[in-house]
Amino acid sequence: MAAAPYFASLARPVSDIQKTRVDDLVAYAQRQESVFTAGDLPAPPALAVAIVACMDSRIDMFRLFGLHLGEAHVIRNAGGIVTDDVMRSLTLSQALLDTREIMLIQHTGCGLIGHEDDLRQRVADATGTEPAWELGAFTDVEASVRRQLEVLHESPHLIGGKSARGFVYEVETGRLREVG
Numbered sequence: 001m002a003a004a005p006y007f008a009s010l011a012r013p014v015s016d017i018q019k020t021r022v023d024d025l026v027a028y029a030q031r032q033e034s035v036f037t038a039g040d041l042p043a044p045p046a047l048a049v050a051i052v053a054c055m056d057s058r059i060d061m062f063r064l065f066g067l068h069l070g071e072a073h074v075i076r077n078a079g080g081i082v083t084d085d086v087m088r089s090l091t092l093s094q095a096l097l098d099t100r101e102i103m104l105i106q107h108t109g110c111g112l113i114g115h116e117d118d119l120r121q122r123v124a125d126a127t128g129t130e131p132a133w134e135l136g137a138f139t140d141v142e143a144s145v146r147r148q149l150e151v152l153h154e155s156p157h158l159i160g161g162k163s164a165r166g167f168v169y170e171v172e173t174g175r176l177r178e179v180g
């Protein structure tokens with residue numbers, strides 16, 4: 001029998017052929033309920049920090065920063081791009097839930113590194129439709145972080161926008177570099 005692919009060997013086994021991975025995740029969450037103790041946390045993040053980051057599965061924000069439940073907002077999307085929806089979330093985070101500092105995190109090896117037209121073509125080939133939005137491709141991750149910071153620094157909707165700081169996380173080394 002051929003060896004299982006590397007990633008398949010890491011994945012949680014599907015326990016029943018009729019079930020999906022989501023069923024297994026739901027079952028795990030149901031077991032967690034019996035040991036849940038964080039029901040009295042207030043909604044405003046205790047550290048008053050909001051983190052905007054790429055959705056890449058290799059970056060665990062809570063482990064990277066030693067965060068616990070109730071300490072920070074973590075807003076993630078493909079690339080860690082400050083889209084209108086990220087701005088919507090940050091505005092609510094600051095105006096109603098009292099966060100003030102913002103960290104923006106993009107990373108090496110991001111799937112968005114490349115050219116917008118190429119990325120659009122790949123998406124269109126896979127789905128059969130033209131994406132309705134800009135996908136946010138970039139060729140230089142540090143330049144991209146600087147571009148996102150400009151948007152944050154200039155936004156009239158943010159209370160702490162000027163203090164936003166940007167970082168590149170290296171998925172190959174685990175190193176976090178600030179982009180000045």
Ligand SMILES: [Zn+2]
Nearest residue numbers: 054056110111
């Ligand atoms: Zn990414």
